[in-house]
Amino acid sequence: MPVVAVIGCQWGDEGKGKIVDLLSEQAQVVARCNGGTNAGHTIVNERGTFRLSLVPSGIFNPQAVSVIGNGVVVDPAVLLEEIDQLEAVGIDMSRLLVSDRAHVIMPYHKLFDGLEEDARAQTGIGDLGTTRRGVGPAYVDRTARTGVRMGELLYEESLLTKLSAIIPAKNAILTKVYGAKPLQLHETYLRLVEWGQHLRKHIMPTELVITRALSENRSILLEGAQAALLDLDFGTYPYVTSSNPTAAGLCIGSGMPPNRLSAVLGVYKAYQTRVGAGPFPTEITGQVADFLRDQGGAGHGEYGTVTGRPRRVGWFDAVAARYVAQLNGLTGVAITRLDALDNFSKITLCTAYKVHDAHLSHIPADLSELDTVEPQYEEHPGWQMDTSKARSWADLPENARLYIERISQLLQTPIAMISVGPHREQTIMVRNPFNSLPQQVGQLVQSLGS
Numbered sequence: 256m257p258v259v260a261v262i263g264c265q266w267g268d269e270g271k272g273k274i275v276d277l278l279s280e281q282a283q284v285v286a287r288c289n290g291g292t293n294a295g296h297t298i299v300n301e302r303g304t305f306r307l308s309l310v311p312s313g314i315f316n317p318q319a320v321s322v323i324g325n326g327v328v329v330d331p332a333v334l335l336e337e338i339d340q341l342e343a344v345g346i347d348m349s350r351l352l353v354s355d356r357a358h359v360i361m362p363y364h365k366l367f368d369g370l371e372e373d374a375r376a377q378t379g380i381g382d383l384g385t386t387r388r389g390v391g392p393a394y395v396d397r398t399a400r401t402g403v404r405m406g407e408l409l410y411e412e413s414l415l416t417k418l419s420a421i422i423p424a425k426n427a428i429l430t431k432v433y434g435a436k437p438l439q440l441h442e443t444y445l446r447l448v449e450w451g452q453h454l455r456k457h458i459m460p461t462e463l464v465i466t467r468a469l470s471e472n473r474s475i476l477l478e479g480a481q482a483a484l485l486d487l488d489f490g491t492y493p494y495v496t497s498s499n500p501t502a503a504g505l506c507i508g509s510g511m512p513p514n515r516l517s518a519v520l521g522v523y524k525a526y527q528t529r530v531g532a533g534p535f536p537t538e539i540t541g542q543v544a545d546f547l548r549d550q551g552g553a554g555h556g557e558y559g560t561v562t563g564r565p566r567r568v569g570w571f572d573a574v575a576a577r578y579v580a581q582l583n584g585l586t587g588v589a590i591t592r593l594d595a596l597d598n599f600s601k602i603t604l605c606t607a608y609k610v611h612d613a614h615l616s617h618i619p620a621d622l623s624e625l626d627t628v629e630p631q632y633e634e635h636p637g638w639q640m641d642t643s644k645a646r647s648w649a650d651l652p653e654n655a656r657l658y659i660e661r662i663s664q665l666l667q668t669p670i671a672m673i674s675v676g677p678h679r680e681q682t683i684m685v686r687n688p689f690n691s692l693p694q695q696v697g698q699l700v701q702s703l704g705s
């Protein structure tokens with residue numbers, strides 16, 4: 256049975272939540288694999304509108320088990336709030352499993368995220384524009400081997416011993432480096448014990464759930480958070496997140512053997528956005544940018560789900576997009592927010608970067624080089640028609656089809672899905688990633704061969 260990984264392919268907020276929600280109807284296991292409370296996805300379904308940051312979208316499918324994998328950093332307070340919110344609308348939360356190997360975002364991680372950002376802002380580098388949710392510091396402690404894992408919340412005695420070593424060390428930095436207030440060991444300990452008691456029934460070795468699901472031929476959906484251009488290794492470092500939101504990262508973050516992936520679906524917005532600092536070659540500002548920001552964002556405008564910050568906006572960057580497609584072995588592409596472009600008379604697409612009279616076919620590692628690239632654009636006529644009611648490839652205006660075909664050609668990857676609005680039914684399924692046979696092949700896929 257298929258194992259489908261869904262990853263964001265720009266700088267996040269591509270509308271993965273909706274795509275995953277839709278595909279999870281076909282999955283028996285849905286696993287979130289990376290990131291933490293920095294992610295925020297909005298899901299609109301018959302039960303209401305939900306903004307989740309930790310619980311996988313698969314929770315809405317009563318046939319599926321939802322896993323928060325070992326690669327996720329978990330803020331237990333937020334997780335408990337999300338569980339309450341979902342239980343209140345009658346969702347059975349016993350199907351939520353949390354890896355005992357997932358790291359805890361500790362109260363001090365949130366403090367450090369803010370203090371470190373403020374300190375960076377005072378330097379020549381400037382701040383990174385993190386979500387200040389403690390995600391980066393939690394991954395730092397994971398790598399430093401001073402992290403606390405979800406499973407440890409269940410062993411009160413050893414937890415106290417561990418905290419007795421950690422808290423004084425953290426306090427030394429808090430007070431001596433930042434002049435901040437120290438943490439109380441006992442208060443922190445009691446909070447953790449309480450979290451453990453509430454979450455006990457969810458915590459388990461979830462990698463074994465994956466192993467078992469594979470041996471029973473179940474269909475599995477791996478849900479990525481953030482996106483490939485925020486990847487710690489291949490993104491625009493240091494303006495990246497601290498996990499690997501790529502297909503390989505999803506395997507590590509869930510315990511999925513890499514050779515078991517059957518499809519990797521890459522989600523791209525029909526244009527490009529970014530929250531936080533960092534390079535953005537195709538960024539636009541001014542009136543056109545304001546217009547695009549208002550048109551996008553599933554009816555709410557392009558503002559961050561987690562922090563409410565206005566998103567920076569720009570044109571589709573096919574150079575970055577192709578780089579990501581290749582690195583992740585994409586087998587299909589989902590284009591989202593196509594409807595946000597409905598009212599444009601012309602649409603601009605970046606097909607190459609020029610740097611010192613040479614063409615560059617990938618995103619360079621060096622930021623100063625990336626800052627000097629000149630995006631080479633081609634213009635496409637807009638369609639100036641409402642696409643939000645399109646339900647098939649044939650329903651789309653011709654200029655919209657041509658634009659999408661061009662993206663598919665530049666990415667050398669077939670289109671799988673197109674989203675034209677926040678609701679489930681506002682989706683055109685060109686090629687279902689869970690089926691080997693395309694549902695509606697269309698000229699699109701054929702055109703790739705020519």
Ligand code: IMP
Nearest residue numbers: 267268293294384385386495496530531
């Ligand atoms: P952090 O992940 O909070 O450390 O933030 C690092 C960078 O990643 C910042 O630019 C954030 O705005 C960005 N980021 C983190 N999570 C998301 C997300 O889910 N969507 C969009 N941007 C994100």
Ligand code: MG
Nearest residue numbers: 268295296560
């Ligand atoms: Mg988001």
